[in-house]
Amino acid sequence: MNATVEKRSKPRVAVHKFSSCDGCQLAFLNLGEDLLTLAERVDLVHFAEAGPLDPDAEVDISFVEGSVSTPEDLERIHHIRAHSRLVIAIGACATSGGIQGLRNGVFDEQWVTQIYSHPEAIASLESSTPISSHVKVDFELWGCPINSQQMLAAVNALLLGVAPRDNADKVCTECKRSGTPCVMVTRGIACMGPVTRAGCGALCPGLGRDCYGCYGPAENANTAALAAQFSRQGLARLAVAQRFELINSQAPAFLAAADKLRTGGHD
Amino acid sequence: MTEQKRTVAIHVPVLARVEGEGALDLRIDDGDITQLRLRIFEPPRFFEKFLEGRHYTDIPDMVARICGICPVAYQVTAAQALEKLFGIELSPWARDMRRVFYCGEWIQSHSLHIHLLAAPDFFGCGNAIELARLAPEEVRRGLRLQALGNELMDLFGARSVHPVGVRVGGFHGAPSADRIDAVRQKLRAALPEAEALIRWAAAIPLPPDDQTFVSVGMRHPDRYAIETGDIAASDGLLIGADAFDVHFAEQHEPHSTALFSSYHGQPYLVGPLARLNLNRDRLPGSVNTLLAEIGFALPSRNIFQSLLARAVEILLALQEALRLLDGYQVPDSPWVPVTPRAGVATGCTEAPRGLLWHRYEMDDDGRVVNARIVPPTSQNQGRIEEDLRLSLLAFGLDHPDDTLRLHCEKVIRNYDPCISCATHFLNLNVERT
Numbered sequence: 001m002n003a004t005v006e007k008r009s010k011p012r013v014a015v016h017k018f019s020s021c022d023g024c025q026l027a028f029l030n031l032g033e034d035l036l037t038l039a040e041r042v043d044l045v046h047f048a049e050a051g052p053l054d055p056d057a058e059v060d061i062s063f064v065e066g067s068v069s070t071p072e073d074l075e076r077i078h079h080i081r082a083h084s085r086l087v088i089a090i091g092a093c094a095t096s097g098g099i100q101g102l103r104n105g106v107f108d109e110q111w112v113t114q115i116y117s118h119p120e121a122i123a124s125l126e127s128s129t130p131i132s133s134h135v136k137v138d139f140e141l142w143g144c145p146i147n148s149q150q151m152l153a154a155v156n157a158l159l160l161g162v163a164p165r166d167n168a169d170k171v172c173t174e175c176k177r178s179g180t181p182c183v184m185v186t187r188g189i190a191c192m193g194p195v196t197r198a199g200c201g202a203l204c205p206g207l208g209r210d211c212y213g214c215y216g217p218a219e220n221a222n223t224a225a226l227a228a229q230f231s232r233q234g235l236a237r238l239a240v241a242q243r244f245e246l247i248n249s250q251a252p253a254f255l256a257a258a259d260k261l262r263t264g265g266h267d
Numbered sequence: 268m269t270e271q272k273r274t275v276a277i278h279v280p281v282l283a284r285v286e287g288e289g290a291l292d293l294r295i296d297d298g299d300i301t302q303l304r305l306r307i308f309e310p311p312r313f314f315e316k317f318l319e320g321r322h323y324t325d326i327p328d329m330v331a332r333i334c335g336i337c338p339v340a341y342q343v344t345a346a347q348a349l350e351k352l353f354g355i356e357l358s359p360w361a362r363d364m365r366r367v368f369y370c371g372e373w374i375q376s377h378s379l380h381i382h383l384l385a386a387p388d389f390f391g392c393g394n395a396i397e398l399a400r401l402a403p404e405e406v407r408r409g410l411r412l413q414a415l416g417n418e419l420m421d422l423f424g425a426r427s428v429h430p431v432g433v434r435v436g437g438f439h440g441a442p443s444a445d446r447i448d449a450v451r452q453k454l455r456a457a458l459p460e461a462e463a464l465i466r467w468a469a470a471i472p473l474p475p476d477d478q479t480f481v482s483v484g485m486r487h488p489d490r491y492a493i494e495t496g497d498i499a500a501s502d503g504l505l506i507g508a509d510a511f512d513v514h515f516a517e518q519h520e521p522h523s524t525a526l527f528s529s530y531h532g533q534p535y536l537v538g539p540l541a542r543l544n545l546n547r548d549r550l551p552g553s554v555n556t557l558l559a560e561i562g563f564a565l566p567s568r569n570i571f572q573s574l575l576a577r578a579v580e581i582l583l584a585l586q587e588a589l590r591l592l593d594g595y596q597v598p599d600s601p602w603v604p605v606t607p608r609a610g611v612a613t614g615c616t617e618a619p620r621g622l623l624w625h626r627y628e629m630d631d632d633g634r635v636v637n638a639r640i641v642p643p644t645s646q647n648q649g650r651i652e653e654d655l656r657l658s659l660l661a662f663g664l665d666h667p668d669d670t671l672r673l674h675c676e677k678v679i680r681n682y683d684p685c686i687s688c689a690t691h692f693l694n695l696n697v698e699r700t
Contacts, residue, residue: 020335023335030428051397099329204431247332
């Protein structure tokens with residue numbers, strides 16, 4: 001598929017939501033006056049939180065927030081794919097299954113009965129999975145949450161007729177560019193920056209704290225070396241595993257790293 | 268219509284402009300409401316379960332993910348509960364800046380709700396983009412206030428959605444005095460804008476409404492309760508966070524994935540209007556003068572005044588942030604060291620949508636044994652159903668379905684329900700016989 005939008009009348013855009021916290025939709029709703037400008041450049045045909053409702057409309061671009069976590073979600077994502085020229089998954093939930101992916105592999109029916117007194121009324125899949133597990137995804141914006149710049153850059157690229165740029169570099173590169181002292185080297189903090197995808201602007205090291213991996217794995221992430229480094233810094237095996245098991249626990253690189261630690265694969 | 272012995276069943280996607288997925292089942296038999304249920308089918312995310320076994324240092328980053336619109340409320344409530352258990356005394360700087368940070372979230376969330384979610388209802392518009400054609404200056408003013416709220420959150424959290432600055436014991440970092448100076452100028456410039464917003468909101472014609480309900484919210488001995496205080500009810504209750512369970516109960520109804528809360532067996536109201544009803548005497552004098560001038564009488568029994576209540580709290584939050592940032596100095600350390608201990612931690616704060624209560628049982632190593640979180644929207648759920656019933660009866664049932672649906676939406680949006688976690692639909696099923 002040609003990953004761009006034809007230059008014709010205003011592109012038709014939908015924003016859909018699955019299991020999530022709504023935070024990535026704020027990349028739109030926090031735009032301020034730019035939101036009004038965006039509404040002039042594209043035709044927002046479906047964006048329930050903002051008002052427009054037309055979930056069945058044929059659209060050029062569907063932004064999809066959230067993970068697939070209920071039987072109904074499964075049907076809906078296929079429906080959206082069938083009616084969208086491009087599907088863009090936004091945020092950790094849509095790209096890796098999100099924080100609720102922490103239930104995958106450990107989900108127990110008792111969880112439902114412990115919280116709900118009518119468990120038969122709760123429809124929930126055992127796993128929380130990313131959009132790409134179910135349908136073809138044309139582009140992914142990683143991050144928990146994504147920010148407005150990421151979203152606008154993608155929209156602008158598509159409006160110009162080019163594919164959005166994918167930055168899978170590491171957070172470390174952002175610290176270097178901004179001149180932020182390395183928190184791991186200078187203060188011995190167990191930072192996930194060396195294996196985490198750039199895009200946030202290295203916010204956490206900027207505050208003097210550890211990156212906790214909310215943008216997901218970077219390309220060629222050397223998780224084994226980082227896990228070994230965390231061990232040398234004095235973190236117990238479980239604590240090292242939990243570093244990979246947070247916001248993007250189901251992203252393949254982080255999942256494999258944590259599994260290895262839990263089964264004794266790392267030193 | 269009531270004389271017609273027929274059944275009308277309509278399935279209409281309705282409630283846009285709320286945060287979450289809900290449906291309303293309404294059945295009318297012979298002119299009477301025989302069924303009225305607000306159904307919430309937010310997919311459960313099981314936060315309480317996967318918090319188990321996590322170290323206390325992870326909690327603020329994890330609970331933020333419950334809500335993209337009010338992450339500060341979750342972070343601050345969790346930190347406050349754990350600090351109490353661990354016997355931590357925050358530095359005066361951190362105590363004040365927690366309140367400033369929280370004010371940012373109120374300004375952001377309230378501005379978003381007023382302009383993007385609720386106000387279009389009162390002007391016959393489908394959404395804020397339509398409203399912006401009708402009232403461009405007012406919508407732009409609202410978006411500026413929302414941006415300023417985000418900027419305050421950004422100061423302490425580096426971003427406004429899932430900020431990264433809160434840690435148990437204080438903050439990870441402190442903003443520079445230069446950044447604070449720049450924001451203070453914007454806060455000062457925003458004061459007249461917030462006043463104008465209040466006057467604009469007060470001039471919106473509201474449906475008449477007069478209902479009896481219990482207001483529940485926090486009270487502080489000398490301030491308008493935001494990030495700290497006790498739990499109060501309009502019938503005179505005043506308790507600490509640790510006694511919440513004695514007076515409030517949660518139960519599961521099969522039609523909802525959010526638990527219903529009750530106070531001594533009754534529904535109750537939380538949120539901006541409940542807070543104002545309980546805390547008029549904690550408002551600054553200038554705000555009270557303005558309220559008298561515009562004729563906003565408290566306590567209010569008209570839930571449609573919730574939009575105005577949010578506008579009032581925006582002004583209050585701007586004033587509070589300015590007051591607390593006066594004479595700002597970068598502290599020696601933005602946090603104090605923490606040593607965990609085992610026990611039960613409870614805490615509460617006033618999230619933008621109302622009382623938020625957390626309870627954590629912790630082990631000796633500072634790991635979670637179990638967790639419970641009671642968010643504002645589940646507390647309001649029973650009250651929304653009760654309100655809809657009374658409000659529809661007062662409105663009259665002999666209206667076309669679309670008119671009934673719009674009225675229901677307006678009522679529901681007063682509560683700014685945050686059903687975060689699903690598609691944002693309210694499907695209204697009206698059945699008439």
